[in-house]
Structures are given as C-alpha cells and as structure tokens.
Amino acid sequence: MSLRKLLTGLAIAIxxxxxxxxxxxxxxxxxxxxxxxxxxHYHNLAPNNSMSTHIFGSLIEQDEKQRLIPGxxxxxxxxNETTWEFKLRQGVKFHDGSPFTADDVIFTVGRAPNVPxxxxxxxxxxxxxxxxxxxxYTVHAITEKPYPLMPTDISTIFIVSKKAAEKATTADYNSxxxxxxxxxxxxxxxxxxxxLVLVRNESYYGEKPEWEKVxxxxxxxxxxxxxALLAGDVDFIDNVPTTDIARLKKEPKISLSQGVxxxxxxxxxxxxxxxxxxxxxKDGSKIKNPLLDKRVRLAIxxxxxxxxxxxxxxxxxxxxxxxxxPEGFFGVSPSLKAEKFDPEGAKKxxxxxxxxxxxxxxxxGPNDRxxxxxxxxxxxxxxxxxxxxxxxxxxxxxxxYFKRASSGAPDKGPEFSFILVGWxxxxxxxxxxxxxxxxxxxxxxxxxASNRGRHADPEVDKLIEDALATVDDGKRSQLxxxxxxxxxxxxxxxxxxxxxxxxxxxxKGLAYAARTDEATHAYDVxxxx
Amino acid sequence: xxxFIIRRLLQSALVVLVMSLLVFVGVNVVGDPVDMLVNPEADxxxxxxxxQSFGLDRPLYEQFGLFLLNAFxxxxxxxxxxxxxxxxxxxxxxxxxxxxxxxxxxxxxxxxIPLGVFAGLRPNSKVxxxxxxxxxxxxSLPTFWVGLMMIMVFAVMLGWxxxxxxxxxxxxxxxxxxxxxxxxxxxxLLPAINLALFKIALVTRLARAGTREAALQxxxxxxxxxxxxxxxxxxxxVMKNIMIPVVTVLGLEFGGLIAFSVxxxxxxxxxxxxxxxxxxxxxxxxxxxxxYLVITVVMFVVINLVVDxxxxxxxxxxxxxxxxx
Numbered sequence: 033m034s035l036r037k038l039l040t041g042l043a044i045a046i047x048x049x050x051x052x053x054x055x056x057x058x059x060x061x062x063x064x065x066x067x068x069x070x071x072x073h074y075h076n077l078a079p080n081n082s083m084s085t086h087i088f089g090s091l092i093e094q095d096e097k098q099r100l101i102p103g104x105x106x107x108x109x110x111x112n113e114t115t116w117e118f119k120l121r122q123g124v125k126f127h128d129g130s131p132f133t134a135d136d137v138i139f140t141v142g143r144a145p146n147v148p149x150x151x152x153x154x155x156x157x158x159x160x161x162x163x164x165x166x167x168x169y170t171v172h173a174i175t176e177k178p179y180p181l182m183p184t185d186i187s188t189i190f191i192v193s194k195k196a197a198e199k200a201t202t203a204d205y206n207s208x209x210x211x212x213x214x215x216x217x218x219x220x221x222x223x224x225x226x227x228l229v230l231v232r233n234e235s236y237y238g239e240k241p242e243w244e245k246v247x248x249x250x251x252x253x254x255x256x257x258x259x260a261l262l263a264g265d266v267d268f269i270d271n272v273p274t275t276d277i278a279r280l281k282k283e284p285k286i287s288l289s290q291g292v293x294x295x296x297x298x299x300x301x302x303x304x305x306x307x308x309x310x311x312x313x314k315d316g317s318k319i320k321n322p323l324l325d326k327r328v329r330l331a332i333x334x335x336x337x338x339x340x341x342x343x344x345x346x347x348x349x350x351x352x353x354x355x356x357x358p359e360g361f362f363g364v365s366p367s368l369k370a371e372k373f374d375p376e377g378a379k380k381x382x383x384x385x386x387x388x389x390x391x392x393x394x395x396x397g398p399n400d401r402x403x404x405x406x407x408x409x410x411x412x413x414x415x416x417x418x419x420x421x422x423x424x425x426x427x428x429x430x431x432x433y434f435k436r437a438s439s440g441a442p443d444k445g446p447e448f449s450f451i452l453v454g455w456x457x458x459x460x461x462x463x464x465x466x467x468x469x470x471x472x473x474x475x476x477x478x479x480x481a482s483n484r485g486r487h488a489d490p491e492v493d494k495l496i497e498d499a500l501a502t503v504d505d506g507k508r509s510q511l512x513x514x515x516x517x518x519x520x521x522x523x524x525x526x527x528x529x530x531x532x533x534x535x536x537x538x539x540k541g542l543a544y545a546a547r548t549d550e551a552t553h554a555y556d557v558x559x560x561x
Numbered sequence: 562x563x564x565f566i567i568r569r570l571l572q573s574a575l576v577v578l579v580m581s582l583l584v585f586v587g588v589n590v591v592g593d594p595v596d597m598l599v600n601p602e603a604d605x606x607x608x609x610x611x612x613q614s615f616g617l618d619r620p621l622y623e624q625f626g627l628f629l630l631n632a633f634x635x636x637x638x639x640x641x642x643x644x645x646x647x648x649x650x651x652x653x654x655x656x657x658x659x660x661x662x663x664x665x666x667x668x669x670x671x672x673x674i675p676l677g678v679f680a681g682l683r684p685n686s687k688v689x690x691x692x693x694x695x696x697x698x699x700x701s702l703p704t705f706w707v708g709l710m711m712i713m714v715f716a717v718m719l720g721w722x723x724x725x726x727x728x729x730x731x732x733x734x735x736x737x738x739x740x741x742x743x744x745x746x747x748x749x750l751l752p753a754i755n756l757a758l759f760k761i762a763l764v765t766r767l768a769r770a771g772t773r774e775a776a777l778q779x780x781x782x783x784x785x786x787x788x789x790x791x792x793x794x795x796x797x798x799v800m801k802n803i804m805i806p807v808v809t810v811l812g813l814e815f816g817g818l819i820a821f822s823v824x825x826x827x828x829x830x831x832x833x834x835x836x837x838x839x840x841x842x843x844x845x846x847x848x849x850x851x852x853y854l855v856i857t858v859v860m861f862v863v864i865n866l867v868v869d870x871x872x873x874x875x876x877x878x879x880x881x882x883x884x885x886x
Binding site: 251 | 591592596598601610614643644650657709717720725726830836837840842843
C-alpha cells in the first residue's frame, strides 16, 4: 500500500469516526454509580430507580423536591378510608406504539414484588394492597386499614407494558427486548460498566426533553469524573467531591448546581444496654452507660459546633440540622432548630447527670458512604473530647461497618455504642425516618429496622403509628411534627448533625435543577437561558 | 512430557480446591451483602427474605458444600447484584481486559527489550544511564497517580486523548474489540501506557542484566572472534540467552496484568474484569469474588504450564520430566 493510499484511508477513518459522534443534541453524563439492571422491578435502589425514570413512567411522579405530581395518573384521591382511586391518563403510548391502559397497571403491580433473584424488592411498597381495574382508565387500590402513604408508595412503582413484559425476564430487559416503557427516553443499548445509551421518545406525552441522545458512563472515581468533565468527555457529572468544588467554581468552562438533599447525617447512641461495650470510665473501668441519660445526650449535642463542621469539614456544602428532614418537606416541625453550640451548657448538663469529669467513648463510622464521613467523625470526636468525654474514632469501609452496626453483637443486635450514620428519606416526608430510626425496634411489625440505638418511647411510637393510619394530610402532618418534636426535641433519640448538600457539575451553557432525592436525570438538564 | 503435564494438572486441581475454600471462608466473614443491596427503607421482613433467597441464612459449611457441588457442574453461582451467573459476568469482561493487557504486554516487549539490550551493551553511555534512571521512575511511581497525571496532561490540558471509558468497539470473530476503530484506539492508549509503564521498566532491567552477563560469555566472544556480524551476535546469541528470565517474568506478570489491572481500570473507568472485581468486593458480591479468584488461580496455573513448556523450546537443556521433589 502506498503512503498516499494509507493516508487517504486514515483520513476517511477519522472523518467517519467524527461524523459518528456528531449528534445534533447529545448529552453525555458521568455517573458515580450505575444501575444493576434495566428491569425497573429488579432492584429497588437509588441508581436503578434514577435510571428507570428515563425509560419508564409511574402513575405518580416526584418533582425535584419530591412533591407528588401527576404522571401516568392524572388524578388520585381517597374515596373512602381504605380505597384510593387513580384516574389514568388517556392516549399515552408505550415505546412500541401500544396504548397504555389499566391492564398494564394491574400487570405491573403483580410483577413488581415477584421478580426472581431480586436483591431488594418493590414488595415493600405493594404489600397489603389489592388493585382492582374499574374500567380501562380507572384503578382502585384497596387496603385493610387506612393507609395515607398510598400515593407515595405508588410513585415508586414503574409501569411496564403488559404486552412486552408478560413473559419477560430480567435478562430480556437488560438486552432491551422488554425495555418498553412510557418514559421520555427509549432504550438503545446497555453495556454494564461501560455505557447506557438512550434516545428521545418523540411521542412522549409530557414536555419533551432537550437531548435527542443520552449516554450514561459510570465513572466511579471522583477525581476521574471531574477530569472527564474538564476534558469535555462528558457534559454533566453527579457527586462532585467536596474537595474539588472550590476549584470548579473558578473554572470558566464549568458551572455547578447545588441543592439540599433529603439526607440527614446524625449520631445514634446506645439507649438499650446498661453495660455498653464502647463506653468506659476514664480509667478504663466499666460504668453504667451514661448515654441512657438524656441529659448526657443533650450535652453531647450542645458540645458539637455544627457551623464549624459545615464550614471546615464540608467546605460550606451542608446545612446544620435540628431534625430528620430539612425545611420544606412534609411533616417537618417548624419549631425544631439545630442545637446551638454551647460548651458551658453542655458541661453543666454533664455534671448534673453525674459525670462532671466525663467518660470515655468510641465513635464508629463508615469512611466511604457519606460525603466526608470519616472527617466528620474526627471533628465530632475532637469536640466531645474538649467537653471532657474522651472520644476515639474508628472508621471502616461500609461493607464491614453496616453489618457490625446493625447486627454485629453476639445476640445479632447492634454492636457499637455511638455511631455516625445518614438517612435519606426516600418517600420525601418524615414518616420514613420516624418509622425506621425512631420507632422502637419491632421485627414482627416492621418498625425500627434501622433503629441502631434502640431508642424506645411508647408515646412517640403511638404518634407515629397514628400518623401512618391518618389519611387526612393536615392531621397527619401534625402527628408527624409532634412525634419529631418529642423524639428529638425532648428525648434526644438521635443527634442530627447536618443535611447533606449535593453538587452536580455541568459544562458552561447547561443547567441542572438539583434534586432532593440525589437522582440524576438527563431530561432535567437544559441549555441555560 | 505428557506425564509431566497430567501430574501438573492434578496438582493444580488440588490448589484450586484449597484456594476456593480459603476464599469462600474469607469473603463470608466480612460484612453482610444484604446491608449493601437492600433499600434502606426496607423493613425486617424484606431483609429476611433477601437473606434467605441468597442462602445466607444457612450455616457456612452448607453454603460451601452447595458451592462445590454446583462448581463441579460448571456453575459458580449467581451474582447477588446482577442476578446473572458470576461466570458469565466475568467472561463478558474478559475481552476488554485482555485487549488492554495484551497491548500493555506488547509495549513492554517492544520497548523494554531493545532499551534493556542497548543499556546492557553500552552500560556507560549517557543514553543508557538515562534509560536506567527512567526505569526506576517507571518502577516506583504509583499507577494511580501516574494515571491521574496522564489524564490531567493529555486529556484535560492538551485535550489530545479521551480521559475515560472504552470507546467504540467492533466485532472481531464474535469478540468486541476496540483497537480496530480510531475512537477505540484513542481510548486505549492512555490506560495501556499506564498499565505498561511498570512492565516496561521491569523488562528493561531484566534485559539489561541478562545482556551484561551474556555479553561476557565465551560463546559471545567466540562468535565475535569468528567475525560474525555484531547485529547477528546480539540478535541470535545474546537475545536467545536473555529470553528465559524475561519469558518467565512476563508470563507471571501477564497473569497479573489480566487479573489485577484493578487500579488502571478504575482510574480510566475501563469496563474490564479488574473493575468488576473491585466493585464486587466493595458491594460484597461474594459469588463474583469467589468465581473471579477461582478463575484467576486456574489462569495462573495454565500460564505457568505454558511458561514451562516454552522453556524447553527456548533452551534445549531443559527437559520436562516427572518432578521428584
């Protein structure tokens, strides 16, 4: 082959490769975590659900503040205490052109809880509910007892096409064969660990997204994700590491989008063992667990300078917390504020509780789960040591940590005495953390699954249970607020530190509306006006 | 030779068995996969359901017995995360990793051997000293850091090469490869260099040491005295004799390249086996970790065998016979 031929060939190859990528409106996204499947009912976890909203629709959707908005259902209401009615949207077509009707809804609620090998099933949201088709565009959901969270639960379920999914397995979704939804994007291809490609659904019933083609690339390492954005390989990344925020702010090619999330970072304290394994007297001898005394818990809360943590450790990217969810969410108490830093008051309380000289404590936490988790633990420990409670810190990878924190003790109970954890309210209202973190541990009834301090107050339990059976929004909100005020304001069941603020970065000229549920949606990215 | 191979294979089976027991017990004492996989909102009943469906409620010996039984049928278990056979997940990612490893190996041979031989023949020249100093850097700089620096320079500052991912692939004999497309090649270059750097340094040093030793041997002097062209002396007489250590080490290192190019694959988001392994470890996807290590052991055993056979080809004095020890 002559040199000229070779060069011509090369030039053609280059031209072809360039034209191949020249989509009019393409968006490339670098993601911190990727879904484990395209099957929207296989794995109920954030990365999967975030992806599913692109391809599949749900009856009720959650806006960027997790407020419920109409999706495939145009309206919903409780027609009596135990029956909810959903009116479906007419004229919606699946990606394969077939119409969406009540049959698809009935099929979906039958499939969602029963996907084989599911590592986390949607059964949690569907159990105890019976679905009945009234006509092609009306569905009733019936429960035995009044159930106010029906719309929230329903908003988590992605509707699949009965026609496409009737015999489909999870593998059929992953290959794209059954990945037929009503969402704003259609499935093109998925190569696990490498890319997921979607194209715009031109017959989408709602507002059409700006991007004709979207490519998601999983880039797990934070610095590599930032580099990919700076190099122009992707247009949009999630989970910007806090250490890079200052630098990216100065970068003219990049703009940031930040928003408070539904995730509170908090401390859980052992409130069920007289002899707690990681609490000792200063000389190392055994003492009766001081954390049982709520004055001690309040003292710890007062000794923590939340503003300093936010400013120094979180580089300004967090909001001091006084309860389970930030302002603006359903069921949040207007009267609970972040506990003020008050070292003198803390010392007094400690003395009143009978520990004027303090004691010894170990704080356990993960080091790869929340933003700056290990550094937060270090800061808290230093502040408590200044109070007189000598606190040492032990952090570990989340894979080891959560097992030990939940069931590491010989009796399969929580192992640690004092832990740093976070909670994101997936439902976007305060019954989620109240039910799982604050309600006393009750395996049979499914309460307090993450109550690793085993806080227990029958009065609070009753309020939570009443709230979960009150359909009227106003009354339920009152009950949830009351429960939060008692549990945190009075009992110090947990010590909230701050609400996590999440950061996305886009190339200049684009904008992203930050979401409280930490999800990353291609269709919410717009050209800045 | 066949007796030697059969004997080696039997020994290998035992190694695989012992190893799988160690790995199985090892990964089972760490953490609880259910905590990693289940939605935080799930209640105790759901957690119990998942634990049971993964078989984690059974005693460890029962789990291991079941694993062995299925392994004999060629089934290494289902991934907790993907719900697909662990073996399939790994096999799917082999082409990407193999491609990266082969290119890195090629770089190591093509660059490392000539540089090393040159440095060995002229140990005192400035160029040789530069090569040797460079090889020390190649040895000692951490892969993670070098990878990020290369991204910084070539992708972010100069904008010549893409920073992440695998690029366009085409099907070659049913296998997806990226080195046949321009886009794929561009994506391949940085991670391959990153992975190869250490190996180039290693081969350079081995080749240099071998060359220095061989150059003083009688047969080389004799060849020179006979008036054989210097090029032939180096290429035939010297090269043949330095290849044995180089082949041994490269064989083992190739296994390492395939099985543990974890760092490079993570930094460059390369969709290979190494990345699968690290993700699986972090999320406690035990079946994948166990299957991965079983496959790795099998691979090392095979590579060692191939290296032994290659010895006998390269050096006729080596005879493969029944080892007495």
